[in-house]
Amino acid sequence: MVTVEIDEGIELAAGLRRDVARWVERMARAAARTDRRADYEVAVRLTTDAAIRELNRDYRGKDKPTDVLAFAQREGPAAELHPELLGDLVISVETARRQARRGLPAELLHLASHGLCHLLGYDHRDDDEERVMNARAAGLRRVARATGRVPAA
Numbered sequence: 001m002v003t004v005e006i007d008e009g010i011e012l013a014a015g016l017r018r019d020v021a022r023w024v025e026r027m028a029r030a031a032a033r034t035d036r037r038a039d040y041e042v043a044v045r046l047t048t049d050a051a052i053r054e055l056n057r058d059y060r061g062k063d064k065p066t067d068v069l070a071f072a073q074r075e076g077p078a079a080e081l082h083p084e085l086l087g088d089l090v091i092s093v094e095t096a097r098r099q100a101r102r103g104l105p106a107e108l109l110h111l112a113s114h115g116l117c118h119l120l121g122y123d124h125r126d127d128d129e130e131r132v133m134n135a136r137a138a139g140l141r142r143v144a145r146a147t148g149r150v151p152a153a
Contacts, residue, residue: 001039002028007047010093016105020044023144024112028086030143030153031120042119043088044112052092067095068111070118089115109144113137 002025006012021044028040049065057063059071073079073087091111093104100107117137124130139153 001025001041002044003042004044004046007045007051009048010046012046012093016108017046019105020046020108020112023109023141024089024116026144026146026150027113027116027140027153029150030140031086031116032084033150033152037084040084040086041082042086042116045088045090046093046108047090049092049094052090052095055090065092065095067092067099068115070115072119072121074119074121086116086119089119091115109141110137113140113144116140 002021004017004021004024006017024042024044028042032038032040052069053063053065055069056066059069069090071088071090073082073085089112091108093108096107096111097104114133114137117133117140120136122129122133122136124133136153143150143153
């Protein structure tokens, strides 16, 4: 299950909001199938630079906006209680607009797949990790853009 929240002040076409929800839903389901689960729960918040800057400062000690933050729920002792609950993604639409070379929809899909990979336990601390994470994110984006049955990815 995927929920999408759009903060006040964020202008986003209704169709794009539906697309983001559908993309994340398909990517989460594909990841769940890979892990032999029925589905995963993910919450997505589309926000401003000011809001993500505050979160980045409070949780990562970096007092600047960023494009995406992932708050995983699969870590720690409580993870066993709700294994289907992956966590929350927070995406700055303002930063996404500035970074978008292929349009805002493509950038939001990229950031959602990147954040989802973090929720799944991937990281990019070195070149090898980054290669593996990027490959998984690319596979998830392919599933997101497709139609029909959701395969494992």
